[in-house]
Amino acid sequence: DAGVIQSPRHEVTEMGQEVTxxxxxxxxxxxxxxxxxxxxxxxxxxxxxxxxxPIDDSGMPEDRFxxxxxxxxFSTLKIQPSEPRDSAVYFCASSPSPTNEKLFFGxxxxxxxx
Amino acid sequence: SQQxxxxxQALSIQExxxxxxxxxxxxxINNLQWYRQNSGRGLVHLILIRSNEREKHSGRLRVTLDxxxxxxxxxxxxxxxxxxxxxxxxxxxxGAAGNKLTFGGGTRVLVKP
Numbered sequence: 001d002a003g004v005i006q007s008p009r010h011e012v013t014e015m016g017q018e019v020t021x022x023x024x025x026x027x028x029x030x031x032x033x034x035x036x037x038x039x040x041x042x043x044x045x046x047x048x049x050x051x052x053x054p055i056d057d058s059g060m061p062e063d064r065f066x067x068x069x070x071x072x073x074f075s076t077l078k079i080q081p082s083e084p085r086d087s088a089v090y091f092c093a094s095s096p097s098p099t100n101e102k103l104f105f106g107x108x109x110x111x112x113x114x
Numbered sequence: 115s116q117q118x119x120x121x122x123q124a125l126s127i128q129e130x131x132x133x134x135x136x137x138x139x140x141x142x143i144n145n146l147q148w149y150r151q152n153s154g155r156g157l158v159h160l161i162l163i164r165s166n167e168r169e170k171h172s173g174r175l176r177v178t179l180d181x182x183x184x185x186x187x188x189x190x191x192x193x194x195x196x197x198x199x200x201x202x203x204x205x206x207x208x209g210a211a212g213n214k215l216t217f218g219g220g221t222r223v224l225v226k227p
Contacts, residue, residue, distance in 0.1 A: 004156075031212055043157075043202065043217035050211040091156055098212035101145060103204075105156030 006092050006106035014114050018080040021109045023092030024073055031095040033103065034067055034077050038088045049075065050098075082113045118203045118218030126224045133190040135221040137203030138183075144213055146179055147204045148188050151220070157202060161188075193225045 005024040013019055025032050034046040047057040052069040060067070064083070069075040079086055089110050093103040118139045127133050137146070145164045149157040163170045163179045163186065170177045176189040190197055200220045206213040 033215070035217070042219040045214065045216055048209070048212075048214065053211075055211045056209055056214060093157075095212075099144070100206060100213040100215055101147070101162050102159045103147075103149075103157070103215060105158070107156050 004092055004094050004104050004106035006090075006109050008109060009107065010110045010112075012112045012114065013082055015083055016081045017113075018078065019082045019086075019111060019113075021077040021090050021092075021111070023075045023077070023106060025075070025092070025094030026096075026104055027073065029094035029096045029104070030072075031098070031100055032069060032075050033093045033095070034075070035091040035093065036088045037091060037108070043091075046077070079111075082111075084113045087111055087113050118205050118216065120201075120203060120218040120221045122221060123219065124222040124224070126226065127193055129193060129195055129225055129227050131193055133193050133197070133223050133225070135188050135201055135223070137186045137188070137218050139186075139203075139205045139218075140184065141205075141207060143181075143205045143207055145206045146177075146186050147206065147215070148175075148177060148186075149202045149204060149217075151200045151202065153199075160201075190223075193223075195225050195227045197223060198225045199223060 007022045033048040046059045047067045049069045067077045089108045091108045093105045121136045147162045148160045151157045174191045179186045202220045203218045204215045
């Protein structure tokens with residue numbers, strides 16, 4: 001298996017632009033997590049899905065952020081409009097079981113908002 | 115807010131020495147996991163300890179869990195330069211569907227050859 005695949009690897013955009021981050025989880029994994037990592041705040045859980053349904057989005061910073069999972073093999077995290085404080089590394093992770101005893105992480109998307 | 119807080123924030127040791135890092139958390143957990151992150155990469159799962167376990171070993175890794183103190187420790191024995199990385203604890207708490215994982219701030223470990 002190729003593992004969790006995220007794209008793009010790097011994204012540089014200007015303030016006010018829409019940004020879409022993509023994630024393909026490992027086939028057969030029913031749980032998908034989006035995390036954001038910054039020096040100041042560490043790794044923050046933004047949202048997680050079970051069987052394509054959002055379960056907990058309490059970590060989504062504000063309405064500018066939205067996440068979808070239209071099918072079992074694809075998820076997006078969208079920021080519209082983007083702001084410089086959104087600059088961070090965004091990770092997607094997947095897991096095969098409800099106990100989530102082991103998350104498999106993608107390589108992350110380094111987002112820079114100028 | 116972070117469920118887990120790690121200590122120390124950074125650690126520098128010589129190759130061959132042991133590295134110990136600690137994690138404290140605030141609420142009841144189902145399990146606690148440790149992950150490693152190399153610079154510029156995603157996190158990699160190292161070891162899990164369940165709430166009813168007190169100690170777990172995996173190769174050069176030893177994890178302890180004290181639920182009464184809400185704390186865990188990770189020991190890496192006979193460290194190698196390749197162990198240089200950031201280490202994170204993650205606490206699993208029951209969510210509306212499945213366990214939700216919350217990560218601590220991490221410990222940066224530098225192993226000098």
